[in-house]
Amino acid sequence: MAEVHLWSGLRSLADGKEMVEVPGATVGQVLDSLVAAHPGLEPALQRGVSVAVDGQIVPNSRNHPVDPDSEIFLLQKLAGG
Amino acid sequence: MALDGQKTAYKYIGTTPDRPDGLDKVTGRARYGADISMPGMLHGAVLRSPHAHARIVKIDASKALALKGVKAVVTRADFPDGLDGEDWNLQENCMAGEKALYDGHAVAAVAATSPLIARDAVKLIEVDYEVLPHVTDVDAAMKDDAPVIREGAADFSVPEGLHPNVVRYFDSGRGDLDKGFAEADLIIERSYTTEAAHQGYIEPHACLGQMGEDGRGELWVCTQGHWFVRRMSTAVLGIETTNIRVTPSEIGGGFGGKTTVFIEPLSLALSRKTGGKPVKMVMSRNEVLRATGPTASASMDIKMGMTKDGKITAAHGTFRMQGGAFPGAPVDVTTMLAFANYDIENVHHIGYDVITNRPKQAAYRAPGAPMAAFATESTIDELCRELGLDPIDTRLKNAAREGTRATFGPKFGPIGLVETLEAAKTHPNYSAPLGPNQGRGVASGYWMNWGGETSASVAISEDGTVTVSIGTPDIGGSRASMALMAAEAFGIPYEDVRVNISDTGALGVNEPTHGSRATYASGLATIRSAEDCIGKLCKRAADKWGIDPEAVIWEDGCAKPSGPNAGEFPPMSLAEIAGEMGSTGGPISGHFEDSPAGFSGSFGTHVVDVEVDPETGRTTILRYLVVQDAGKAIHPAYVEGQFQGGAAQGIGWALNEEYIYGEDGRLQNPVFLDYRVPVASDLPMIDTVIVEVPNPGHPYGVRGVGETGITPPLPAVANAVREATGKRICNLPLRPSRVLAAIQGKG
């Protein structure tokens, strides 16, 4: 199970949890499991989030692999100038 | 992604050859957005709202249409209904619907046989407005009695009880703030504001669109990202994305402001209405300032605690930002990066995205980061001053490094903040003597950079050169960088590489040149495409020699047998293989497509010396130093150029640049005389030090460098003015009147 850390604005949508453990071998699967466990997160994830897997931000990569002991952070959606 | 296998000895990388487009640009031949004409071309012009907020009761274009030479008028009625989300925002911003939402909002557009006729026709369009109350200030827009700009614009994140103008809410943090502040020997709390600043690219937006009755067509446009233009323009018009082929012109600056659309869908709509005649549209500077996106303005409260020996124990920031009449102020990034320079255990950020009657903000170099840096780095400076600590030593003590858990969550990989601070500390500028009324300021800044959707291809040509095709427009010399990376990868001279920026018909989707991604992502794609080619070149040599392709290696621009066992054959150069390729299996090319995830952020530290005239309050920049981590500088002269340009823009934002709205809600300074960007006589030489902490996620170690440089100048200049005058000014810009008032105790 990967550890997914939520920023505080998301915690109220996930029963107040800072960290949620969900299954998934890819970023996409993890996000899907997250929504299945906490449907309240759906609008936030739909608006777009960036995902950091073990320190590396992986944009637009639902297929990026996730290890069982990976540390995942959801971040605000990023862009640039 | 490990450093293993990353090159460290280079032949071409790190040299500074002439850029391939240099000759065209010094002779006036380079073709920018407004420089193209087509047979039968019409000229477009836009009618813009003079009101900050008004209901559009009626538009009567009959007089305009009666003018000789006028071929079409479009209003919102010519665009489809039913869009939602950001597509609706774009459409609404390109052409007002029920209401004009800001001074300068497009209300109608005309196509005519000459620019003069088009402008005359615009004046003949009659619009009945019902003027509504307006609000342009972020704090005012959150008050209970503020006019509501749009009901229902807020998303799920906004807590109940806030004004409908608050459209997004952010809350992030970790640790125990109470505990952190209890551990501090000194706590400082301050409120800060920054004003909206415009990207100020010298080339106004310009495009030439052509679209037939069948909804197919093409667009020539100055943009940072033509696939974005394609997607956005077709979304606004409600047609299929690939109906339009978009060709990027040379681009006269963008800095984030040319990653969206304004006039492009209008030119296509006008063209369709005239039966497919090409329509050229060029904005005036007045239109650029009133109706394209400046950055957000910000109002911020910071509270930080520090121990006597300089350890930051806790940090709290509240950031209120307005990004015009639509959601999108970069509060998300502001909150993420506000304290990201430092290793802080107890940290909390709150952000509000607020809508006002101003133009829709657009990205501007490191969007969201400079405002936060101004607030947090000013506060740290104040803490250092009161505790008698050196600002660089204190930053070193708290600096994020490899393995630090960032204030936004994940752990940092290899990063170069410490290296920039150390280089700044030993630079002669940091110990240069200061005179009366002079002061020195230090600040650091960060941008996390970006990878983004990237598609590139490299073709071997029959004359032994290679042609690189990328999809990121070249704003600051990136074709030179691509050519250097291709030369390095192939082992052929720089002069033997050609670089094209392809149109949307020639490559897969590419995100714009934004997020400091071009040299990183298109560079990576160029190198990988070259490697793809090299495999095929080796195969041709192997076929010729009748040996296994595995037994062929590529070295110094030649295919060679990998060792004595592979056989004895003289090396075959790229040119030799290319010369015969027509008869050995046909063309050879390589490709690469990805959203590369190996990007890594760039930290910078700036040191500035100023002199403040006590009579007038005018600030003069005496010395300026930029130290920044480039990972690996491909073309160091253009890396320095990014550092210097970013610093100059930040200095402008700190000292002079601001959007000034009158009581009437109209922009008071939509002209370069009054929206004052730095000129040559405002600045000294800008000293640079390139730090290189390689990024393991790029074959040559590249980090993007474009954006970080605008972040430290705002606080660095304010900190220097603080030292020169003894006054902490928490509101930018530090225009002379404001500084004088502070010196005289009236601030």
Next chain:
Amino acid sequence: MSKQHITATVNGDEVEFLCDTRETLLDCLRDHAGIMGVKEGCGTGDCGACSVTLDGRLVCSCLVLGVEADGAEIGTVEGIAEGEKLHPLQRKFIEHAALQCGICTPGILVAAKNLLEKNPDPTETEIRYWLAGNLCRCTGYDKIVRAVMDAAAEMREAS
């Protein structure tokens, strides 16, 4: 509105065009004479992208009416090189990476050439004040000023 017939010399060549009395010299050069090296950054005399010489004087062509150019000698960036041979300023701008996007470059080259004709040995400060009417948003001016100083030095040596 009737148009005026204008005859002018642009970069040594005679050019004729019909111009509306409201059109600026900048409009006429670009739209009627096809001289696209002259750029419009503001149209209000504040950015210098449209710099040309008018009978040897440096002007913003957006502040001159087309009709005022009748009989005048106009110099633009297209006339700076002598045939195939680049002007030292042009070479030094490329060499010093004194342009990023390059939209300001034509105006700055015209202005800098005009400066060096009057003052072959300008100080850094003189260059900065002379070019204060030419905005560059990309470079922070550092490399532009260096390129002008270097070109001036080379030209002094050559003469």
